[in-house]
Amino acid sequence: DYKIEESSSEMVFEAEKLIKEKSNIIFRVAGLVGAERYFGKRSANKFIEFPNTPINFIHRNDIINATKFVIQNDISGIFNLCSNEYPTKKEIYSFNSKKYNFDIPIFLDNNFFLDRKINGSKIEKLGFKYKYNDVFSF
Numbered sequence: 112d113y114k115i116e117e118s119s120s121e122m123v124f125e126a127e128k129l130i131k132e133k134s135n136i137i138f139r140v141a142g143l144v145g146a147e148r149y150f151g152k153r154s155a156n157k158f159i160e161f162p163n164t165p166i167n168f169i170h171r172n173d174i175i176n177a178t179k180f181v182i183q184n185d186i187s188g189i190f191n192l193c194s195n196e197y198p199t200k201k202e203i204y205s206f207n208s209k210k211y212n213f214d215i216p217i218f219l220d221n222n223f224f225l226d227r228k229i230n231g232s233k234i235e236k237l238g239f240k241y242k243y244n245d246v247f248s249f
Contacts, residue, residue: 139190159217204216
C-alpha cells in the first residue's frame with residue numbers, strides 16, 4: 112500500500128508513474144536470483160560494508176509464477192515481490208563463495224546494519240505462494 116511520492120532513483124520513479132497510467136499491474140521486484148544470478152559473485156575479494164544487513168531477494172521463477180497468477184486471476188494493483196526469508200550479506204556471500212568457488216568478500220567488522228526488509232505478503236493474501244524462500248537450497 113506504500114505510495115511512492117519521490118524516489119532515490121528518479122528514473123525508476125518516473126517509469127512507475129508512466130506505466131501506472133497504462134497498466135493494471137506493477138511489480139516492485141527485490142534482488143533477482145536464479146539461474147546464473149546469485150549473491151556475492153561480483154563481491155569476491157571486495158570490501159563489504161554492513162555485513163549483517165538482511166538481503167531482500169526473489170527467485171526469477173517466483174516472478175514468472177506471480178505474473179501467471181495475476182493474469183489467471185485478473186488481479187490488478189501494485190505488489191512488492193520478495194521472499195519471506197532475509198539472510199544477511201555475510202551469510203549468503205560466504206555460502207555462495209564456497210558453493211560457486213569464488214573468493215570470499217572482505218567483511219568490514221561492524222555491528223551496524225541496515226534493516227530494510229521488503230514485505231512481499233500483499234500478493235500472498237490473494238492466494239499466491241512463493242516457492243523459493245530458502246536462498247541456501249536452490
